[in-house]
Amino acid sequence: MPRWNRSLSLEVADAFQRDVRVPTFGSLKSALSKWLGEGVRAGSASPKCPENVQQDALARSGLLRLDLSRSPTLVIDCFESICGIAHSRWALLFDELELAPPVIVKELTRLVRSTDPRLLFKLSVSPYISDTTEIDSLFRARLVDGVAVKHDTSSEDIPPAQEHEDFDAIRLWSPYKKSGEEFCEQLANSVIRKKGFSGSTIDSILGGSAFDEPDTKTVRIGGAYAPGSAHYVRMDSLASFDASFRSYLSRKGIDLQKSVDREDDRARTLRKVQGIVIIREAFRKESGRRSRKNPKLYSGVKVFYAISESNPRLIIGLLNQMLGDVDPSTKTVRVEPSKQAAVYASATARFLAYLRTIPSPKIRPQGDSRGLLELVSKIGRFIFDEVVTRPFSDDPHTSFIVDSGTPSDLQEALQRAVNAGAIIWVPGQDDVTLLTSVKGKRFRLSYLLAPSFRLPLQLGRATSLDLILRSLYAEDNVLPYEDDEQ
């Protein structure tokens, strides 16, 4: 590589008509940064410099003549000719495209359809995008009489990019727990290795969880729910003070005292309600709600996968907190459940503080509105009531659908909650790539909020958001929002 350094840096500098003091990559980078700085300075408003002088300076800089696809291919041409490596693909990442100026998005619209075959574009956008933006027109082919037509936000006659032909959509969030586990495991193990814990994995460090499903073999021999097992103890405890759970067991013909000798309906039923029983048993008592702070039940590797929501920043942050004071030379690294729960409680508290900070329109006209946090808290409280307070159900509502008559301010708050990661879109089979309207869509709360609202880590039935808000605000004797005029 060093032998290429000189000639490649000179070639690239020549391609962009830059002077490099020393023929090195470092000098090349400095020259390009200086050029960029001149352009940004020329384009920045300054009371000391008249506008026409600024415009002239910007025009002279040559930056405006750079082409989004031609510039990288210039560098690739230099690299291939000097290094003798050809036919490789070069990936360009455009992150947070929702913030990019329309002119760049428009150019990308063209490039996604047709570009140098050596270039691969990775475009990253937030889940919700307004349907009036260029980015929506980039992805959304509208069908008229079965023929794709361009979304009408641009006057140029560029046909829309077609999914599977021009681009593939990858949703970077995981509406279902299992779908994100592989990514979380790989990233977590990579972080652990980099931290020097060579003999450990995320599995061995965090251990099992109360929410883990018993493996098939254990169920088959009757061990998972047999008297004395951990799951039996929880179910027996709940049955001792929860009449509705006892009724449920009775309706299903289940006697907890009898062990299971094969995989049958009883085992399947108990496995289905296991997550609900754990939460209900921990937070409910006969005469009302049990108050437990920082319960250790939010611990274990599966909980880590769920709470991290496949968010790389969160995965790395949680691991840093858990392993920050652990000596890498320790033979058996293990983070205690109490410490795991404390780390989640801290992360959840910071996330709630973040939600407070996000500006939001008032979502109800009466009294003080607390914006996103209030909205999220109301939904969390409803799900808690569904799972813990109300009579036992083996399929409680833990997700919601936004009604078609939802007021625009509430829709806006929900859109912001989606992009903040507080609520997670659960797309249906017919849903398009991007979320351009929350109406009629299904969502769940982020599992990161589960420790704070004491919720199960599972996706359940959906109910109407309107129903949730009306029932909870009715307790406060106020309307959740003013009905739109008919």
Added chain:
Amino acid sequence: VKRVRHVSGFHLDGTTCDGRPYDWFICALGYELRATHAASQIGVSANNRVAIGFDYHHCGRLAENKKWFEDRGFFEWTDELKSDWNPPFLSDETFKAMVFWLVERIWLNPPDLMPRLCVDISCFSMVRLASLLEALVCCTSKGGFTVDFVYSSGTGYDGHREPSQIEIAGPVTDRYAGWTVEPDLPVNAVFGLGLEYDKAVGAIELLNPADAFAFAIGACCRVGNCSATQESGRIRSI
């Protein structure tokens, strides 16, 4: 928290550190009792005194405060302003024009030494503070000022755990917006811990800065239930 530096307080008695009175004292004509506190301690001995009111929130002790400032010559500046500005109760727009006019005026007849200003920020809104800073920064090309900012904390803060929601977030004026010339540099954040629960923690989470510098209230300045001190503890844990 990598570094903690304690800044000890000092006593303000109406003179700058070199023992001379301030050339200008600028404050807000607000409706709270504290609106006149710094003015009574420092402002009355300044060579020139300015109190500027708002065109909204005319309530509380506004009438008493107005009379107090009037009796002590804090409105003499209004004679030179356009009458349609409705002094001393200016809109935010006319306030901005007025402070630019004021700093220009100071430089028309500059004192022998660098002008010394004292600004009581206790009752100024965020927008007005931003406008004032803009005006002062714009005048640095002429030689600059020595400015002391003073603040009288109010009583009765209870560290409410549910502060009002933020409806707008962004640069307070256009002067504080724009693009950096070095976009590849990491973001650093400088913030005050304030008294409102979770605001500073939320701001850190939102900005995700590479490094952060916090101003915390020390033991000598505690008010209410010391929510800022609690906030300080929470920030330290991040």
